[in-house]
Amino acid sequence: MIDVIINITLLAFLAITAVAIVRMTNIFAIVMLFGIFSFLSAGLFVVMDAVDVAFTEAAVGAGISTVLMLATIALTKEQTEKHPNSHRPWLPLATVIMTGAALVYGTFDIPAFGDPRAPAQTHVAPQYLERSMPETGIPNVVTSVLASYRGFDTLGEVVVVFTAGIAVLLLIGGRRPKTNTGKSEREENDT
Amino acid sequence: MTHNLILQVVSKTLIPLIIIFALYVQFHGDFGPGGGFQAGVILSSAIILYALVFGLDAAERVIPSTVLRILASLGVLIYSGVGIVTIFFGGNYLEYSVLGSTQISGQHLGILLVELGVGITVFTVMLIIFFAFAGRGRP
Numbered sequence: 001m002i003d004v005i006i007n008i009t010l011l012a013f014l015a016i017t018a019v020a021i022v023r024m025t026n027i028f029a030i031v032m033l034f035g036i037f038s039f040l041s042a043g044l045f046v047v048m049d050a051v052d053v054a055f056t057e058a059a060v061g062a063g064i065s066t067v068l069m070l071a072t073i074a075l076t077k078e079q080t081e082k083h084p085n086s087h088r089p090w091l092p093l094a095t096v097i098m099t100g101a102a103l104v105y106g107t108f109d110i111p112a113f114g115d116p117r118a119p120a121q122t123h124v125a126p127q128y129l130e131r132s133m134p135e136t137g138i139p140n141v142v143t144s145v146l147a148s149y150r151g152f153d154t155l156g157e158v159v160v161v162f163t164a165g166i167a168v169l170l171l172i173g174g175r176r177p178k179t180n181t182g183k184s185e186r187e188e189n190d191t
Numbered sequence: 192m193t194h195n196l197i198l199q200v201v202s203k204t205l206i207p208l209i210i211i212f213a214l215y216v217q218f219h220g221d222f223g224p225g226g227g228f229q230a231g232v233i234l235s236s237a238i239i240l241y242a243l244v245f246g247l248d249a250a251e252r253v254i255p256s257t258v259l260r261i262l263a264s265l266g267v268l269i270y271s272g273v274g275i276v277t278i279f280f281g282g283n284y285l286e287y288s289v290l291g292s293t294q295i296s297g298q299h300l301g302i303l304l305v306e307l308g309v310g311i312t313v314f315t316v317m318l319i320i321f322f323a324f325a326g327r328g329r330p
Binding site: 051052054055056059060063064067068071072074075135136137138139140142143144146147148151152154155157158159161162164165168169172173 | 225
């Protein structure tokens with residue numbers, strides 16, 4: 001019972017935050033609301049017992065992403081300008097409502113949350129749950145799946161993170177524009 | 192924000208706690224929620240907090256960008272290196288069981304090393320991205 005109340009509260013706050021994000025024009029406030037949105041999602045994941053995912057969502061979504069978006073705003077603020085709102089909303093609105101209705105209709109066929117006969121629970125999940133402790137001795141099955149059974153996938157993920165870092169360095173991390181004076185040019189020469 | 196005394200005092204007390212928590216998440220990931228990805232992000236948030244309060248130059252003195260680049264590569268190297276080592280021990284790529292005397296101790300060692308590599312790379316890449324973005328705004 002308490003789970004249902006918490007779920008409804010969190011989902012209601014999620015919806016309110018989403019509407020607020022859409023209605024708002026101040027980018028700074030929108031970024032803050034994105035952080036709140038991520039934090040509420042993390043709360044939902046905790047209720048669904050997905051603590052590892054909740055952890056990541058709270059740390060990455062609410063923490064680092066907010067900081068990075070704020071840093072981006074600090075860089076681009078002068079270049080944002082308001083466009084006059086001239087488009088007609090009816091076609092996009094109809095498209096969104098149709099898609100949303102189709103998705104909601106699709107959820108009727110999804111097995112209930114935590115249903116032991118759901119395909120997700122009957123495929124490889126029982127294997128992992130049964131074999132993790134005798135094979136790896138690690139109580140947290142998420143870690144044993146992530147690092148051992150699916151070690152290749154995680155290696156790929158790490159390489160993706162690494163590639164993202166390299167891409168950012170190549171795009172904006174190197175030499176600064178020549179319009180900079182004094183100090184930064186000396187720094188460039190130092191490196 | 193460089194001369195805000197309250198922020199400086201509060202963040203100086205918070206940063207060690209954040210770092211300890213990140214290390215806990217890193218090395219306790221086998222037993223509780225967490226692991227390299229989360230620990231790396233939490234650890235980088237400690238440095239980012241330091242950079243926000245004490246300035247970017249001070250943070251870059253703590254961890255120079257050259258060190259960051261080397262560490263980011265080192266994390267991937269540790270991960271993929273564990274795979275190569277398991278091949279030398281006669282197993283498949285990333286088959287940790289051959290690393291220890293028993294299967295379980297091998298798995299423990301392998302997962303610990305792999306998570307360490309993940310943590311180092313995530314930690315440094317987050318900082319690289321943050322420094323790249325924040326460094327552009329400097330006059």
